[in-house]
Amino acid sequence: MFKHVPNILTITRFLLIPFIVYFIFTEQFILAFVFFTISGITDVADGFIARKFNLVSNFGKLMDPLADKLTQICTLGSLALVNIIPLWILIIVLVKEFIMIVGASFLYGKDVVVYSKWYGKLATVLFYVAIVLSLIFRQFNVEGFWKNLDLICYALALAATLFALIMYVWSLYHNGFIDKDDLKKDVTKVNKKNWNCFAISIFLFCFLFKAFY
Secondary structure (H helix, E strand, O other): OHHHHHHHHHHHHHHHHHHHHHHHHOOOHHHHHHHHHHHHHHHHHHHHHHHHOOOOOHHHHHHHHHHHHHHHHHHHHHHHHOOOOOHHHHHHHHHHHHHHHHHHHHOOOOOOOOOOOHHHHHHHHHHHHHHHHHHHHHHHOOOHHHOOHHHHHHHHHHHHHHHHHHHHHHHHHHOOOOOOOHHHOOHHHOOHHHHHHHHHHHHHHHHHHHHHO
């Protein structure tokens, strides 16, 4: 039973998404914060347990990043639609995900694994902090000097994301993983797993928006 704990935690993150979206749309921001925090804790826990006890599975490799993308896109999308954050933040995140998918498509069939770096993890943490601040500030109607602190965190998160993206592309070229022939690939025909993750993220967000807004 214990070997399934990481996967159970990943599935739990999927189940938490509708609650996060619902509480944002109904302006119950404290509850949205609680469920978002639980989601973040399960994210850390499933990765730690999987690595610590060698319980990494193919299911986890596929579904864990999908859960991350769904949670982030749905939460940011909900915050944008209720005018808590600017829409351009969501757009930049979607563009980044699209570029990452295209980049991953170039690696299809090649013996290479791209590991996450500190700057990628930093972007994730900054997005988490920014979302938490947005929820808390809106719940307690924070004004004055602290009012735009969440937007500063979003700006830092986006800067870290763009830096990570640049370093990702540079690393691929520097190490010879992408060449001129790769640029001629029809990326729509390769790495369907990543395209499916992106499409599912957009579909679920649209479905939740229709259900709760």
